[in-house]
Amino acid sequence: xxxxxxxxxxxxxxxxxxxxxxxxxxxxxxxxxxxxxxxxxxxxxxxxxxxxxxxxxxxxxxxxxxxxxxxxxxxxxxxxxxxxxxxxxxxxxxxxxxxxxxxxxxxxxxxxxxxxxxxxxxxxxxxxxxxxxxxxxxxxxxxxxxxxxxxxxxxxxxxxxxxxxxxxxxxxxxxxxxxxxxxxxxxxxxxxxxxxxxxxxxxxxxxxxxxxxxxxxxxxxxxxxxxxxxxxxxxxxxxxxxxxxxxxxxxxxxxxxxxxxxxxxxxxxxxxxxxxxxxxxxxxxxxxxxxxxxxxxxxxxxxxxxxxxxxxxxxxxxxxxxxxxxxxxxxxxxxxxxxxxxxxxxxxxxxxxxxxxxxxxxxxxxxxxxxxxxxxxxxxxxxxxxxxxxxxxxxxxxxxxxxxxxxxxxxxxxxxxxxxxxxxxxxxxxxxxxxxxxxxxxxxxxxxxxxxxxxxxxxxxxxxxxxxxxxxxxxxxxxxx
Amino acid sequence: xxxxxxxxxxxxxxxxxxxxxxxxxxxxxxxxxxxxxxxxxxxxxxxxxxxxxxxxxxxxxxxxxxxxxxxxxxxxxxxxxxxxxxxxxxxxxxxxxxxxxxxxxxxxxxxxxxxxxxxxxxxxxxxxxxxxxxxxxxxxxxxxxxxxxxxxxxxxxxxxxxxxxxxxxxxxxxxxxxxxxxxxxxxxxxxxxxxxxxxxxxxxxxxxxxxxxxxxxxxxxxxxxxxxxxxxxxxxxxxxxxxxxxxxxxxxxxxxxxxxxxxxxxxxxxxxxxxxxxxxxxxxxxxxxxxxxxxxxxxxxxxxxxxxxxxxxxxxxxxxxxxxxxxxxxxxxxxxxxxxxxxxxxxxxxxxxxxxxxxxxxxxxxxxxxxxxxxxxxxxxxxxxxxxxxxxxxxxxxxxxxxxxxxxxxxxxxxxxxxxxxxxxxxxxxxxxxxxxxxxxxxxxxxxxxxxxxxxxxxxxxxxxxxxxxxxxxxxxxxxxxxx
Numbered sequence: 001x002x003x004x005x006x007x008x009x010x011x012x013x014x015x016x017x018x019x020x021x022x023x024x025x026x027x028x029x030x031x032x033x034x035x036x037x038x039x040x041x042x043x044x045x046x047x048x049x050x051x052x053x054x055x056x057x058x059x060x061x062x063x064x065x066x067x068x069x070x071x072x073x074x075x076x077x078x079x080x081x082x083x084x085x086x087x088x089x090x091x092x093x094x095x096x097x098x099x100x101x102x103x104x105x106x107x108x109x110x111x112x113x114x115x116x117x118x119x120x121x122x123x124x125x126x127x128x129x130x131x132x133x134x135x136x137x138x139x140x141x142x143x144x145x146x147x148x149x150x151x152x153x154x155x156x157x158x159x160x161x162x163x164x165x166x167x168x169x170x171x172x173x174x175x176x177x178x179x180x181x182x183x184x185x186x187x188x189x190x191x192x193x194x195x196x197x198x199x200x201x202x203x204x205x206x207x208x209x210x211x212x213x214x215x216x217x218x219x220x221x222x223x224x225x226x227x228x229x230x231x232x233x234x235x236x237x238x239x240x241x242x243x244x245x246x247x248x249x250x251x252x253x254x255x256x257x258x259x260x261x262x263x264x265x266x267x268x269x270x271x272x273x274x275x276x277x278x279x280x281x282x283x284x285x286x287x288x289x290x291x292x293x294x295x296x297x298x299x300x301x302x303x304x305x306x307x308x309x310x311x312x313x314x315x316x317x318x319x320x321x322x323x324x325x326x327x328x329x330x331x332x333x334x335x336x337x338x339x340x341x342x343x344x345x346x347x348x349x350x351x352x353x354x355x356x357x358x359x360x361x362x363x364x365x366x367x368x369x370x371x372x373x374x375x376x377x378x379x380x381x382x383x384x385x386x387x388x389x390x391x392x393x394x395x396x397x398x399x400x401x402x403x404x405x406x407x408x409x410x411x412x413x414x415x416x417x418x419x420x421x422x423x424x425x426x427x428x429x430x431x432x433x434x435x436x437x438x439x440x441x442x443x444x445x446x447x448x449x450x451x452x453x454x455x456x457x458x459x460x461x462x463x464x465x466x467x468x469x470x471x472x473x474x475x476x477x478x479x480x481x
Numbered sequence: 482x483x484x485x486x487x488x489x490x491x492x493x494x495x496x497x498x499x500x501x502x503x504x505x506x507x508x509x510x511x512x513x514x515x516x517x518x519x520x521x522x523x524x525x526x527x528x529x530x531x532x533x534x535x536x537x538x539x540x541x542x543x544x545x546x547x548x549x550x551x552x553x554x555x556x557x558x559x560x561x562x563x564x565x566x567x568x569x570x571x572x573x574x575x576x577x578x579x580x581x582x583x584x585x586x587x588x589x590x591x592x593x594x595x596x597x598x599x600x601x602x603x604x605x606x607x608x609x610x611x612x613x614x615x616x617x618x619x620x621x622x623x624x625x626x627x628x629x630x631x632x633x634x635x636x637x638x639x640x641x642x643x644x645x646x647x648x649x650x651x652x653x654x655x656x657x658x659x660x661x662x663x664x665x666x667x668x669x670x671x672x673x674x675x676x677x678x679x680x681x682x683x684x685x686x687x688x689x690x691x692x693x694x695x696x697x698x699x700x701x702x703x704x705x706x707x708x709x710x711x712x713x714x715x716x717x718x719x720x721x722x723x724x725x726x727x728x729x730x731x732x733x734x735x736x737x738x739x740x741x742x743x744x745x746x747x748x749x750x751x752x753x754x755x756x757x758x759x760x761x762x763x764x765x766x767x768x769x770x771x772x773x774x775x776x777x778x779x780x781x782x783x784x785x786x787x788x789x790x791x792x793x794x795x796x797x798x799x800x801x802x803x804x805x806x807x808x809x810x811x812x813x814x815x816x817x818x819x820x821x822x823x824x825x826x827x828x829x830x831x832x833x834x835x836x837x838x839x840x841x842x843x844x845x846x847x848x849x850x851x852x853x854x855x856x857x858x859x860x861x862x863x864x865x866x867x868x869x870x871x872x873x874x875x876x877x878x879x880x881x882x883x884x885x886x887x888x889x890x891x892x893x894x895x896x897x898x899x900x901x902x903x904x905x906x907x908x909x910x911x912x913x914x915x916x917x918x919x920x921x922x923x924x925x926x927x928x929x930x931x932x933x934x935x936x937x938x939x940x941x942x943x944x945x946x947x948x949x950x951x952x953x954x955x956x957x958x959x960x961x962x963x964x965x
Contacts, residue, residue, distance in 0.1 A: 045584060049582065051569075051682040094801075276848050277855055
C-alpha cells in the first residue's frame with residue numbers, strides 16, 4: 001500500500017501532557033515523588049474526602065508563564081479553572097480540575113527544523129490540569145487496585161494547531177518542546193516515567209484537498225520513536241481504509257508498541273460529554289503585570305537563543321550549534337570546556353565524538369560524565385599547545401575516563417609528551433633511513449608511495465609521540481637529499 | 482436551676498463567674514436531649530462521652546484562669562461539618578457510617594474557642610430540602626407542634642435549639658437552609674456573606690452558594706458564635722481574605738436614621754394576610770425605633786428560583802460524583818463490575834431528592850444545553866446581584882418575610898417538589914448575590930412562629946445583627962419558646 005501514500009497528505013496535531021516538577025501537588029500539599037508505595041502520597045484532598053477543597057499550588061503559575069513565554073504565546077489574565085466530569089475509579093472526585101475557557105497560555109508558536117528548512121507550528125493553548133491516579137489490574141484477582149499517588153500531580157497540556165505534516169515533523173516538534181521544558185526546569189520530561197506524554201490527532205486527505213479528513217486520536221505514546229511509528233502507522237492505516245472504500249471513524253485509539261499497531265479504545269474507556277463548567281471552588285486568578293515580568297526576567301536563555309549565540313560568538317555551524325543547544329546540560333558542558341580550551345570547534349568535535357560515544361556506551365547523562373568539563377578542556381588545551389597529538393589524546397581520554405586522572409598527570413606518568421624538538425626528530429629520521437637502505441633506494445627511484453612507510457617507521461620509533469607535521473617536513477627534506 | 486433558660490451569653494458569664502461548671506451545663510443539656518429528642522429526632526449522633534470530656538477540660542481551664550473565649554459553652558453541629566473521630570453522615574445512607582479523618586475549619590475554630598460539642602444534628606440529605614423529610618435518619622419534627630416540619634435543610638439544628646436541647650447550633654445555607662428553619666422554629670438564624678465562614682470540611686452541596694452560619698435564640702447569641710467561626714481560611718480558596726469581624730461592638734447602637742428597603746416585587750406577591758400583618762407590625766416597630774422605610778426595586782428577583790434550580794443542581798451533580806463506593810461510604814453488595822458498582826451504589830445510597838437534583842444538574846450541563854441553561858443562569862445571577870448593589874446605594878438593609886408562611890404539616894409538600902421549592906423564594910436571592918441574611922422571629926399564626934428576613938450589603942453582618950438586636954430589645958417574639 002505504500003506506493004499510494006504519495007497521493008496523500010497527513011494533518012497532524014499533538015497534545016502533549018507535561019508533568020510539572022513541583023514538590024507538591026496541584027491542589028494539595030501531598031508529595032509528587034515518583035515510585036512511592038501505593039497511596040502513601042495521597043492526602044485527604046487527593047482522596048476526594050467529603051468537604052475537602054482545592055488550593056492552587058502557585059508555583060505552577062510561574063512554570064506556565066515561562067512555558068508560554070518560550071512558546072511566544074499570550075498569558076491569559078484572569079485565567080480560570082473548570083471541572084471536567086467523568087466517572088473512573090482513578091479519578092477520585094468524579095471530575096478533573098482542568099482549564100477550559102481561559103487557559104493560562106494561549107496562541108503561540110514554535111519554529112522547528114525540517115528537511116525543507118524552518119517550519120512554524122502554531123500552539124493553540126497550554127492549560128493546567130491535575131493528573132489522574134492509576135488503576136492496577138494485574139495484582140488483584142477479580143478486582144482492581146487504585147493507586148492515587150499520582151492523582152493531583154500538576155500537568156500542563158500543550159495543544160498544537162493541526163499544522164504538522166509528517167511523523168518526522170511531529171518528532172521534531174516534540175523534541176523541541178522537550179528541550180524547552182528541560183531548559184526551563186519545569187519538568188524532567190522523562191517519557192518512560194510518564195512525565196511527558198503525547199496524544200496524536202491524525203487525519204489524511206488527498207493532496208490538494210482543502211477539506212480535512214476525519215481524525216483519530218492516538219493516546220499515550222511514550223517515546224519519540226513510538227510517536228514517529230504510531231503516526232506513520234495511523235497514516236498508512238487511514239489511507240488503506242479509505243482506498244479500500246471504507247470510512248474513518250472519529251475515535252480514540254491506543255498505540256501498541258510491541259506490534260506497532262493502533263487499536264480503538266473501548267468506548268467505556270472515554271466519555272463523550274465531559275459537561276465542563278467553571279470550578280466554583282477556585283476563583284479566577286488575576287496575574288499582575290509585575291508578577292509576569294518578574295517571572296520572565298527569571299527565565300534562562302532558551303535553546304534557540306543559545307543556538308544563535310553559539311553561531312555568532314563561537315563561529316559554529318548551524319548544525320553544530322543546534323545539536324549542542326538542544327540539551328541544556330550539553331550546552332553548559334560545552335561552554336565550560338571552551339572556557340578552558342578556547343577552541344570551540346575542537347571542543348564541539350570532542351563532545352559530539354569521543355565523549356558522546358563513551359556516554360552512550362555506558363548510558364550516562366552528560367552530567368554524570370566520568371570526564372569533567374574541566375578535564376576535557378585541559379586535554380584539548382594540550383592538543384592545541386601541541387603537547388600531545390590528536391591520536392595520543394584519544395588514548396589519554398580513555399585513560400582519563402577509566403582512572404579519573406588529569407591529562408597532565410597521565411602525560412607525565414607515561415611520558416606521552418609530544419616530541420617537538422627538531423634535533424630529536426632528525427636523529428630518529430636519520431636512524432630510520434639508515435636502517436632501511438632498500439626502501440630508500442626504491443623511493444628515490446620514484447616509488448613515492450613509500451613515504452608513508454617512512455613516516456610510520458619514525459612514529460613507531462617515537463612511540464607515537466613525534467609531532468607528525470615535523471616528522472613529515474624533516475623526512476621530506478632528508479629523503480630528497 | 483433551669484440552665485437552658487439562660488441565654489448563651491448568660492451561660493458564658495455564669496461559667497466565668499463559677500456560678501456553675503461546664504460539666505453541669507453540658508450534663509443538663511445531655512439529659513434534656515435524652516429525655517426529649519425522641520419526639521423531635523433532631524440529633525443523628527449525640528456525643529455524650531466526648532462532650533463531658535471537653536466540658537471537664539473547659540472547667541480545668543477556668544480553674545487555672547486560662548479560659549478560652551467561648552469556653553465550656555455547649556453547641557450542636559449540623560451533621561454536614563466533618564468532625565474527626567465522630568461520624569459525619571450529611572443525612573445520607575451514602576455516608577451513614579462515614580467517619581471523617583479530619584475536622585472542618587468551623588468545628589476546629591469553635592473547638593479552639595473552647596466550645597463543647599453535644600452532637601451532630603439531623604438534616605435533609607446532603608442539605609437538599611426545606612422540610613427535613615429527606616434525611617436517611619428520618620424526619621425531624623417542629624418542637625412547636627410535632628405534626629409540623631421544622632424546615633430544612635438545617636431542620637435538626639433549628640429543632641434542637643428551639644426545644645432548648647442546645648443553646649445554639651451551627652447550620653448551613655445554600656438557598657435558605659438556615660433562615661427558613663429559623664423562621665419556622667421561632668429562632669434567629671444568620672447566613673453570613675459568602676466567603677466569611679470557611680467551607681473546608683463542610684460537605685459541599687452547591688459550592689458557589691453554600692455558606693455556614695448559626696441558628697440561635699437571639700441576635701446577641703448568634704453574634705458571639707458567628708464571630709468565633711468566621712475569618713480567612715487558607716484551606717478554602719473562596720474564603721475572604723479578611724479577619725473575623727467584630728460583631729458585638731456595634732450591636733447595641735441605635736438604628737436611628739438608618740434606612741430599610743422594602744422590595745416592591747416581594748410585596749406584590751400573594752401572601753397570607755397573617756404574614757403581611759406580621760411584617761407590617763415589624764415595619765411599624767422599626768419606624769418607632771427611628772428607621773426610615775424606603776421602597777426599593779429588585780426587578781430581576783423573580784428569576785431567582787429558576788436560576789437557583791439550574792446552578793445548585795449543576796454544582797451538586799459534580800460535587801456528589803465522589804460518592805462512588807470506591808474509597809469510602811456506602812458500597813453496594815457484590816458488584817459485578819465497575820459500572821455495576823457505580824450504578825447500584827448511587828442508586829441505593831442516594832435518596833429521591835438527591836437523585837432528582839443530580840439528574841437536573843447533569844442535564845443542565847450536558848452538551849447542547851449548557852449555554853441555554855447554565856451559562857444563561859450565571860448571567861441572570863449577575864443581574865440579580867446588580868439589583869442588590871443598586872438597592873444598597875439607598876438603603877442599609879432590605880426587609881421581607883423569610884418564608885411564604887408558617888410551618889407546614891409533615892408530608893404535605895413532600896410529593897410536590899416545585900411546591901416545596903417555593904419555600905425558599907424569599908431566601909434564595911441572598912445566596913445568588915452572596916449577601917448576608919438573617920431571619921428573626923416577628924409573629925405567630927395558629928401557634929406556630931413566623932420570621933422576617935433582613936438582607937444586608939456584602940460584609941455587613943454587623944449591621945444586620947444591629948438591626949436584629951435593636952428589634953429584639955424592643956419585642957418579645959424571640960423569647961417565646963415552645964412547650965415541649
